[in-house]
Amino acid sequence: xxxPAERRTxxxxxxxxxxxxxxFLEGYDLLGAFWTTVQLAALSAVGSxxxxxxxxxxxxGPVPLMRGFGTAxxxxxxxxxxxxxxxxxxxxxxxTLGVSLGADDVETINFRLAVLGLIFYTSSFVCEALRSxxxxxxxxxxxxxxxxGLNFNQVLGLVVLPQAFRSSVVxxxxxxxxLIKNTTVAAAIGVAEAAVLMKEMIENEAQLLLISAIIAFxxxxxxxxxGLILGWVGKKVAVKR
Amino acid sequence: xxxxxVAKQDMAATGELVVLKSVNKHFGALHVLQDIDMTIAxxxxxxxxxxxxxxxxxLCRTINRLETIDSGAITIDGKPLPAEGKELARLRADVGMxxxxxxxxxxxxxxxxxxxGQIKVRKKDKKAAEERARALLDRVGVGAQADKYxxxxxxxxxxxVAIARALAMEPKVMxxxxxxxxxxxxxxxxxxxxxxxxxxxxxxxxxxxxxMGFARSAANRVVFMAxxxxxxxxxxxxxxxxxxxxxxxxxxxxxxxx
Numbered sequence: 001x002x003x004p005a006e007r008r009t010x011x012x013x014x015x016x017x018x019x020x021x022x023x024f025l026e027g028y029d030l031l032g033a034f035w036t037t038v039q040l041a042a043l044s045a046v047g048s049x050x051x052x053x054x055x056x057x058x059x060x061g062p063v064p065l066m067r068g069f070g071t072a073x074x075x076x077x078x079x080x081x082x083x084x085x086x087x088x089x090x091x092x093x094x095x096t097l098g099v100s101l102g103a104d105d106v107e108t109i110n111f112r113l114a115v116l117g118l119i120f121y122t123s124s125f126v127c128e129a130l131r132s133x134x135x136x137x138x139x140x141x142x143x144x145x146x147x148x149g150l151n152f153n154q155v156l157g158l159v160v161l162p163q164a165f166r167s168s169v170v171x172x173x174x175x176x177x178x179l180i181k182n183t184t185v186a187a188a189i190g191v192a193e194a195a196v197l198m199k200e201m202i203e204n205e206a207q208l209l210l211i212s213a214i215i216a217f218x219x220x221x222x223x224x225x226x227g228l229i230l231g232w233v234g235k236k237v238a239v240k241r
Numbered sequence: 242x243x244x245x246x247v248a249k250q251d252m253a254a255t256g257e258l259v260v261l262k263s264v265n266k267h268f269g270a271l272h273v274l275q276d277i278d279m280t281i282a283x284x285x286x287x288x289x290x291x292x293x294x295x296x297x298x299x300l301c302r303t304i305n306r307l308e309t310i311d312s313g314a315i316t317i318d319g320k321p322l323p324a325e326g327k328e329l330a331r332l333r334a335d336v337g338m339x340x341x342x343x344x345x346x347x348x349x350x351x352x353x354x355x356x357x358g359q360i361k362v363r364k365k366d367k368k369a370a371e372e373r374a375r376a377l378l379d380r381v382g383v384g385a386q387a388d389k390y391x392x393x394x395x396x397x398x399x400x401x402v403a404i405a406r407a408l409a410m411e412p413k414v415m416x417x418x419x420x421x422x423x424x425x426x427x428x429x430x431x432x433x434x435x436x437x438x439x440x441x442x443x444x445x446x447x448x449x450x451x452x453m454g455f456a457r458s459a460a461n462r463v464v465f466m467a468x469x470x471x472x473x474x475x476x477x478x479x480x481x482x483x484x485x486x487x488x489x490x491x492x493x494x495x496x497x498x499x
Contacts, residue, residue, distance in 0.1 A: 144344035148358035149334025240392035
């Protein structure tokens with residue numbers, strides 16, 4: 001049995017301790033930085049899905065030139081470090097070639113360049129995840145589709161890809177998780193996302209481990225549900241044969 | 242004898258629908274089709290039989306160009322088989338095909354399977370397509386399964402849906418590539434009955450099968466293939482009771498004595 005006064009002291013002590021420990025967070029826009037991360041990831045994910053699907057279509061298509069292009073693209077792009085690609089969008093595209101992607105201020109230009117670089121890179125992995133999905137669709141499905149008179153685009157769009165997407169959900173979730181973490185590379189061209197904030201905080205505050213842990217936790221909050229939800233979706237939409 | 246000649250005249254009057262002229266095909270070193278000549282008249286039911294690996298499935302698949310040929314010519318309704326592209330897609334819509342492994346679209350319901358080609362290829366509106374699909378599903382006896390997915394149906398039911406899917410395109414000719422080979426014995430008859438009804442209704446059919454009973458009762462002509470060649474062609478009665486070639490005699494002696 002403690003006396004009320006003693007308990008009050010304890011409570012205020014905890015509050016005080018919390019204030020001291022998390023004191024360094026003051027003045028930093030942690031949520032804002034992660035919001036930029038989410039925006040980078042979301043826009044790049046949509047773009048990579050579209051471009052990656054087109055690449056996969058090229059790679060399984062009947063036109064040799066497109067097949068060659070798709071194969072070359074994937075094999076070159078996925079083997080270039082992302083940092084090199086992101087730096088090139090800024091140094092090469094923007095500063096040398098003057099590409100500004102329709103924006104005026106440096107912040108927006110760099111954000112868009114980063115999205116472009118992430119799409120360029122991630123789409124090669126999306127393509128391969130989808131292509132492995134396409135390989136799970138039995139040849140007979142495409143034959144039956146051709147036999148009723150569907151053309152190549154229809155065979156792919158109406159029969160093969162819908163089934164391929166369903167069996168690619170889990171590999172695509174892996175790509176998405178990698179993409180979310182890869183957004184930190186945008187820090188290289190100064191996009192104010194979570195990793196930039198982390199660097200800034202570490203430079204200014206003395207809480208190295210705690211800062212790293214908070215940023216790491218922020219990423220886990222983003223990626224863990226992504227994996228769990230998409231894993232569940234993958235099971236839910238799986239094609240029964 | 243007179244009956245046969247009358248039948249031949251009928252065929253001449255209604256015309257040749259599928260013509261294969263000296264068709265050759267290789268799979269690597271294997272010469273699977275060797276100088277195949279074959280003519281199928283409108284309304285005729287031709288059953289192709291022969292031992293495994295004789296090229297009969299390949300022959301069937303060349304007719305809608307699921308397999309390409311190395312030399313020779315194939316014409317359907319007077320038109321030569323076009324190369325890959327729009328023309329070929331249009332022609333395939335006129336040639337119905339039923340596969341050994343059914344190949345129903347696994348992500349679509351039974352009804353959607355039968356509607357897809359009508360809407361996307363024949364450009365019918367949804368309502369007309371659904372009406373026709375339901376009528377066809379009733380005709381093959383699976384109307385009650387319309388809203389299920391293929392994996393929920395038995396093999397026999399799936400194959401009957403596949404026949405309905407092909408019929409929905411209003412094909413000029415139907416190809417059957419061993420339609421009952423993947424079925425449990427008790428389901429074979431339900432599929433054969435549907436095919437027999439089709440034959441009675443005057444559909445032009447090319448059927449690759451091991452079902453000798455079907456060949457006897459439904460075929461106008463039996464084509465016997467072995468080692469990539471057509472060895473013998475005859476009316477079913479004549480072929481089964483009095484085969485001319487030794488190869489056919491040997492084949493029949495192995496399968497008919499059980």
